[in-house]
Amino acid sequence: MIATASQTLPVPALHSLSHLRALEAEAIHILRETAAQFERPVLLYSIGKDSSVMLHLARKAFFPCRIPFPLMHIDTGYEYPEMIAFRDWFVAEIGARLIARTNQRAVDNGVNPYDIGTARCCALLRTQALLDALREYGADAALGGARRDEERSRAKERVFSFRDVHGQWDPKTQRPELWSLYNGRVSPGEHIRVFPLSNWTELDVWSYIEMENIPVVPLYFAQEREVVVRGDSLIPLESNVRLLAGERPVKKRCRLRSLGCTPCTGAIESDADTVSKIVAELRRFRRSERENRVIDHDQDGSMELKKREGYF
Amino acid sequence: MKTHRVGLKASLLSYLPATHEKPLLRFTTAGSVDDGKSTLIGRLLHDAHSVHDDHMEALRKSGLNRSTGPLDFSLLTDGLKAEREQGITIDVAYRHFATARRRFLIADTPGHEQYTRNMATGASTADAAVILVDARHGLTAQSRRHAYIAWLLGIRHLLIAVNKMDLVGFDRLVFERVRAALDEVAGKLPGVRLYILPVSALDGDNVVRRSGRTPWYSGPSLLELLETIDAPAWDVDAPLRFMVQYVLRPDLDFRGYAGRIESGRIRAGERVTILPSGKQNRVKRIVTFEGDLQEAFAPMTVTLVLEDELDISRGDWICADKAHPLVSPQLEATVVWMNERPLEAGAGVLLQHGATRVPARVGEIVHRVDPDTYEIRPASQLALNEIGLVRVETARALVFDPYHENRQTGSFVLIDRIDNFTLGAGMIEQVVVAQPALRDETGDVFEAAPVTPAERLQRYGHRPAVVLSRSGPLRKALERALFSRGAAVATLDALPARAQVRELLANGLILLAPFCTIEELEGANWIEAAETASITESVQLVLSELERLGLLVSRSAIRPEGGSLNVD
Numbered sequence A: 001m002i003a004t005a006s007q008t009l010p011v012p013a014l015h016s017l018s019h020l021r022a023l024e025a026e027a028i029h030i031l032r033e034t035a036a037q038f039e040r041p042v043l044l045y046s047i048g049k050d051s052s053v054m055l056h057l058a059r060k061a062f063f064p065c066r067i068p069f070p071l072m073h074i075d076t077g078y079e080y081p082e083m084i085a086f087r088d089w090f091v092a093e094i095g096a097r098l099i100a101r102t103n104q105r106a107v108d109n110g111v112n113p114y115d116i117g118t119a120r121c122c123a124l125l126r127t128q129a130l131l132d133a134l135r136e137y138g139a140d141a142a143l144g145g146a147r148r149d150e151e152r153s154r155a156k157e158r159v160f161s162f163r164d165v166h167g168q169w170d171p172k173t174q175r176p177e178l179w180s181l182y183n184g185r186v187s188p189g190e191h192i193r194v195f196p197l198s199n200w201t202e203l204d205v206w207s208y209i210e211m212e213n214i215p216v217v218p219l220y221f222a223q224e225r226e227v228v229v230r231g232d233s234l235i236p237l238e239s240n241v242r243l244l245a246g247e248r249p250v251k252k253r254c255r256l257r258s259l260g261c262t263p264c265t266g267a268i269e270s271d272a273d274t275v276s277k278i279v280a281e282l283r284r285f286r287r288s289e290r291e292n293r294v295i296d297h298d299q300d301g302s303m304e305l306k307k308r309e310g311y312f
Numbered sequence B: 001m002k003t004h005r006v007g008l009k010a011s012l013l014s015y016l017p018a019t020h021e022k023p024l025l026r027f028t029t030a031g032s033v034d035d036g037k038s039t040l041i042g043r044l045l046h047d048a049h050s051v052h053d054d055h056m057e058a059l060r061k062s063g064l065n066r067s068t069g070p071l072d073f074s075l076l077t078d079g080l081k082a083e084r085e086q087g088i089t090i091d092v093a094y095r096h097f098a099t100a101r102r103r104f105l106i107a108d109t110p111g112h113e114q115y116t117r118n119m120a121t122g123a124s125t126a127d128a129a130v131i132l133v134d135a136r137h138g139l140t141a142q143s144r145r146h147a148y149i150a151w152l153l154g155i156r157h158l159l160i161a162v163n164k165m166d167l168v169g170f171d172r173l174v175f176e177r178v179r180a181a182l183d184e185v186a187g188k189l190p191g192v193r194l195y196i197l198p199v200s201a202l203d204g205d206n207v208v209r210r211s212g213r214t215p216w217y218s219g220p221s222l223l224e225l226l227e228t229i230d231a232p233a234w235d236v237d238a239p240l241r242f243m244v245q246y247v248l249r250p251d252l253d254f255r256g257y258a259g260r261i262e263s264g265r266i267r268a269g270e271r272v273t274i275l276p277s278g279k280q281n282r283v284k285r286i287v288t289f290e291g292d293l294q295e296a297f298a299p300m301t302v303t304l305v306l307e308d309e310l311d312i313s314r315g316d317w318i319c320a321d322k323a324h325p326l327v328s329p330q331l332e333a334t335v336v337w338m339n340e341r342p343l344e345a346g347a348g349v350l351l352q353h354g355a356t357r358v359p360a361r362v363g364e365i366v367h368r369v370d371p372d373t374y375e376i377r378p379a380s381q382l383a384l385n386e387i388g389l390v391r392v393e394t395a396r397a398l399v400f401d402p403y404h405e406n407r408q409t410g411s412f413v414l415i416d417r418i419d420n421f422t423l424g425a426g427m428i429e430q431v432v433v434a435q436p437a438l439r440d441e442t443g444d445v446f447e448a449a450p451v452t453p454a455e456r457l458q459r460y461g462h463r464p465a466v467v468l469s470r471s472g473p474l475r476k477a478l479e480r481a482l483f484s485r486g487a488a489v490a491t492l493d494a495l496p497a498r499a500q501v502r503e504l505l506a507n508g509l510i511l512l513a514p515f516c517t518i519e520e521l522e523g524a525n526w527i528e529a530a531e532t533a534s535i536t537e538s539v540q541l542v543l544s545e546l547e548r549l550g551l552l553v554s555r556s557a558i559r560p561e562g563g564s565l566n567v568d
C-alpha cells in the first residue's frame, strides 16, 4: 500500500501568496521584462476585460512611473459604440498614450463580414491592420491579453511568442521557454508577442476585477437587449448588424462574455449585472468562453489558422 | 502627475490566501507515444467535471476515435490542427482544472523524438510529475529517462501511473514487477519521493475513483494523490534573493528598484548586500501601487528604495546580508541541449540568467549523462536532447546559487548569437569547479585563473564567515570540529581591522575570534557562538547555525542520501 498521501487538506503556508496575487506577481514580472528587454514595445489594447486587467497590472508594475509604452487599438469600425466611449475615458483617466489604427483601404473598399465571410473580414480588418500598425510603429514587442485557457491552440503559446518578419507564428519552431527566463532577442523586422495573462483563467480575470475594482465596459453586464437568435448565439442588434433571411428581433436579458465586432459577437442569456454576479455565474458555468464568438467556428481549427497568420 | 503616496501603508494581509482558498499544484506529465498520456489527462478532466459542455458535445460529434472505448478522451487535450491530423501532440500545452480541494496547472508534454526538450520545459516550473508506464511493456528505458529528467529539473514528487491495466487483466504481478524495477531507480535519484499506482486511463480505474478491479491495491487514486501531496512552491525560508529588473526614476527624488523576490523575505529597515559589487545598504521603503509595505516575501514583485544611493542597475541582485550567493564568471552546469547543431567546447553563446544576458563561452564538456541508465559517459559534444556537465565562462561575473538550493537563481538558458534561438537550459551544479587555467588556441596555459569562491566552497565545504566566542576552550573545540570536516579555519586572538578581515574572508576562511566591533564585521557573514554548559553541545549549536545560514554546506546537501520508495 502507498501510505504517504495524507488524508488532510493541504494547509496554505504562513507565508504564501494568494492565488490571485501570485498570478498578479507573475504578470508584473513579465511586464517589467518586456519594458526592459525591448526598445519599442506596445500594449495591444482591445478594450475588453483582459485589456482592462492588463492596463491595471501595467500601472502597478511601473508605479510611481507612468506606463512606459503606448497602447495600440485596432479599430475595425464594427466595434460597439460603448467600447470606443469606454476606451477614450479609461485611457484619459490613467494618462496613457493611445495609438488607434484602422485598415482604411479595406473599409473604403466596403469589406464586411456578410459579403466576404467572417474569416476574410477578420484577416483584413484585424490581422492586416494590426500587422501594418506594428510595422509602422516599429514595434519589437506587442503585449496581449490572451490566456492559455481560452482556446486549445493557445494552450501551447509561449509567454514570449516569436513572430517572424511576416508577423507569423509557427507552432513547430517555438523557442523553448523554461522557468521564468524569457528570451526576447529579435532581429530587425521580427517581433515578440508577450502574454502576461497566460496562466489566468476567465474566472481569475473576473475575480481579480472584483478584488481590484477595475472598470470594464458595461456590455459585460446583463440587461434587456434587442437580439436575433443566430445558430447557438444571440446577436445584439446594432445599427450595422444585418438581419439574415427569416430572422426576427426579440428582447432578451443577456450580456456579452467576450467583446469583438458587432456582427460576430454573441451574447449569452444572463442575469449577472454586477461583477460579483458574473463571478458567481462563472463558478456555475459549464460552457467555454469563446463559444459565442462566430469567428472561432467558421473553419475547423480556425483560431489556429488565424494565429499563424498573425491574428491576435 | 506625481503620485508618490508616501505614508500610505498597504497591508500584507491582502496578499495572503483566504482560509478557504485552494492551493495550486503545477504538475507535468510524461510518457512515450501511445502510453496513454492524452487519454489519461482527458479522463482526469472529464471525471473531475472540468470539461466544458460544448467541448464534450464537440467530442461526441467528432468523427475521430482512435481508442477502443466509446469516446476518445485524448481529443480533449490534443491541441493543434497539425497534431490532430497526424495524431500526435507536438509541443508543451498548459491546461487548468480545479477540484474542491485544489487547483491544478498541467504542463502536458508529448512523447516523441523532441521529448527531452519538451519535458525539461514542462518540468522546469512543475512541483510534481506524472509518469506513464504501459503495463504491457513494464518500466522501459524511456520511463527511466522521464524520471531522470523530472528529478534533474528539481521535481521531488514522481507519480508513476502503470497504465492500460485493463489489457493485462489487472494482474497484480505485472504491477509488482514495475514496482521492483522502480526500487533501483529510487536509489539513484537522491531526495525523490516515488508513488506508484495501477490505472486504466481508458476505463477510468484509479484515475479519479478507486477501482473495484484492483482489490490488491488499497492506495489512493491519481487525483487523490495529486490533491494531497505536499508541494513547495516558492522558498520563503531561503536567504533573500531580489532580482533588479527595472530602475524606476519618475523624478530626481525617487530611485526605485523594481523586481521580484526570488526567494526569502525582506523587511523595511533591513541590511542587504548588493551583488556582484558586494556593497552594503539598507532597505528604506518597500513600495507598491497600494502603498508601502513593511514586509514582503517570494514571489512578490515590489519596488525597493534603498538608504544609500548607489549605482545599481538591471541584473544586479539585492541579497540577504548574511548567506550570500556565489559570484563567479566561471561555473559548471548540467545542460540540456535543445538544438540540432550540437554543442561543442569553445562555442560562443549568450547566457540569460535572472535579469542579465551576457556573452559566454563553453569551456569544456566534462561528460555526458545517459538518461536511460544514469551512467556518465565521456563526451566531446552534446547533440540534440543530450544532457551533460559543461563548464561555462561568462563575460561578467554571475550571481547565483546551486540549482538544487535555489531553482530561481540556479538556472539559465543559452541563446544563439545569430538567430536568437534558445539553444539549451542549464542548471548550475552544487559542485562548482572553475577552470584551473585559461588556455589559448594551441592549448598552452597563458594565464592562471584565480581560485574562485565556488572552488573554495567545493574544497572546504563552507563559505567565509566569522564565529565569535569569548571562551578559549570553545574556540579550540570549534577549530578542531571544523578542521576535521575539512574546513579552512583560522583562530585569532583578536580580530584585525576591517580591511584585513575582508582580505582573510576573501580567501574563504572561517575566522574564530574572541570579540570585535561592528565596524570590523561590516560586510561579513558572522555569528556569535551560544555558550551552554557543555562544550560539545555548543559546538553542535554553532555547526547547525552555520548550516542553517547556508554558510556550512552539510554533507547531505553535497551528496544527499538515496530517495525513498513508498512501499508497504
Ligand SMILES: Nc1nc2c(ncn2[C@@H]2O[C@H](COP(=O)(O)OP(=O)(O)O)[C@@H](O)[C@H]2O)c(=O)[nH]1
Residues within 6 Å of the ligand: B031, B032, B033, B034, B035, B036, B037, B038, B039, B040, B066, B067, B068, B069, B074, B111, B163, B164, B165, B166, B167, B199, B200, B201, B202, B203
Ligand atoms: N486498453 C486501453 N487503451 C488505452 C488506455 N489508455 C490509452 N489507451 C489507448 O492507447 C492509445 C494511445 O493513447 P494516447 O492517449 O493517444 O497516448 P499518448 O500518445 O501517450 O497521448 C489510444 O488508442 C488510446 O485509446 C488504457 O488504459 N487501456
